[in-house]
Amino acid sequence: MVTYILCLMLFCVGLYCVLRKRNLIKIIIGIGIMGYAVNLFIILAGYRAQSRAPIYANDQIVARMVDPLPQAMVMTSIVLELSVTLILIAIAIRIYEKYGTFDITKINKLKG
Amino acid sequence: MIEIHLILLFMIAAAIVAVEARDLLSSVVAIGSVGIGLSLAFLILKAPDLAIMQLVVEIMSLVILVRATMRQDLPFSMSGRWVFNTFSTVLFMCVFLGAAYIALKNIPLGGGDFGIASGVYLREAIPATGAKNVVAAITSNYRLMDTLGEVAAIFTAVVGVMAIARRVGRPR
Numbered sequence: 001m002v003t004y005i006l007c008l009m010l011f012c013v014g015l016y017c018v019l020r021k022r023n024l025i026k027i028i029i030g031i032g033i034m035g036y037a038v039n040l041f042i043i044l045a046g047y048r049a050q051s052r053a054p055i056y057a058n059d060q061i062v063a064r065m066v067d068p069l070p071q072a073m074v075m076t077s078i079v080l081e082l083s084v085t086l087i088l089i090a091i092a093i094r095i096y097e098k099y100g101t102f103d104i105t106k107i108n109k110l111k112g
Numbered sequence: 113m114i115e116i117h118l119i120l121l122f123m124i125a126a127a128i129v130a131v132e133a134r135d136l137l138s139s140v141v142a143i144g145s146v147g148i149g150l151s152l153a154f155l156i157l158k159a160p161d162l163a164i165m166q167l168v169v170e171i172m173s174l175v176i177l178v179r180a181t182m183r184q185d186l187p188f189s190m191s192g193r194w195v196f197n198t199f200s201t202v203l204f205m206c207v208f209l210g211a212a213y214i215a216l217k218n219i220p221l222g223g224g225d226f227g228i229a230s231g232v233y234l235r236e237a238i239p240a241t242g243a244k245n246v247v248a249a250i251t252s253n254y255r256l257m258d259t260l261g262e263v264a265a266i267f268t269a270v271v272g273v274m275a276i277a278r279r280v281g282r283p284r
Contacts, residue, residue, distance in 0.1 A: 049222030
């Protein structure tokens with residue numbers, strides 16, 4: 001149970017960063033931290049005590065393997081996070097070229 | 113499970129450093145150490161495929177993030193409704209953690225049984241697909257459409273970055 005709460009505390013650190021920082025790069029970093037925490041939470045939900053990786057070997061039996069389905073899902077999620085980070089960085093660099101700042105309180109000119 | 117607690121504490125500390133560091137480059141390095149800690153946690157939680165994948169993706173996203181760290185972080189300022197905003201953020205986090213504590217209080221780590229789909233995958237992986245690694249059997253045989261969608265998403269991201277970062281705009 002403590003493990004789940006620690007994982008959600010990591011999520012809260014990312015959430016604080018997204019909500020309270022003014023720098024665009026810091027906000028992107030916060031989104032990354034939240035993604036890490038969610039991936040770890042899904043893997044924790046599929047973990048089973050005293051079991052081994054879901055790979056067949058000579059002395060391996062099915063009842064002592066961890067759940068393979070969350071691992072397959074999280075593998076997709078990790079790659080999607082990379083592409084989200086890629087697009088966010090591209091948008092941030094473009095905004096910096098246009099406004100000359102990363103401060104989100106100064107990026108307020110809708111015209112042009 | 114003391115190892116996973118230690119690694120999670122390390123990850124939380126590195127994340128706090130990444131959030132609060134003044135220099136953006138140190139912040140990016142700290143987020144890299146959070147990712148490496150996550151890779152170690154995957155290894156301890158018996159997910160070796162994910163550990164390898166997380167390591168590779170972490171290095172790639174670190175290289176991309178370094179490109180964007182041109183300047184220092186902004187100076188601290190208390191303009192606007194700083195006190196109210198910070199107080200409401202912390203209050204929301206406390207409510208969230210409290211609700212999570214109530215919801216997860218009776219769920220032990222590592223208990224429970226498989227779902228129906230996981231049991232079928234685990235039992236039939238070798239006779240149906242011939243793959244000894246069940247995760248590889250799922251991603252590249254049972255749920256191949258997921259992997260195809262993943263590739264399509266990466267392609268869309270590359271097209272989007274090229275469209276955003278293009279120098280020449282529409283002629284006026």
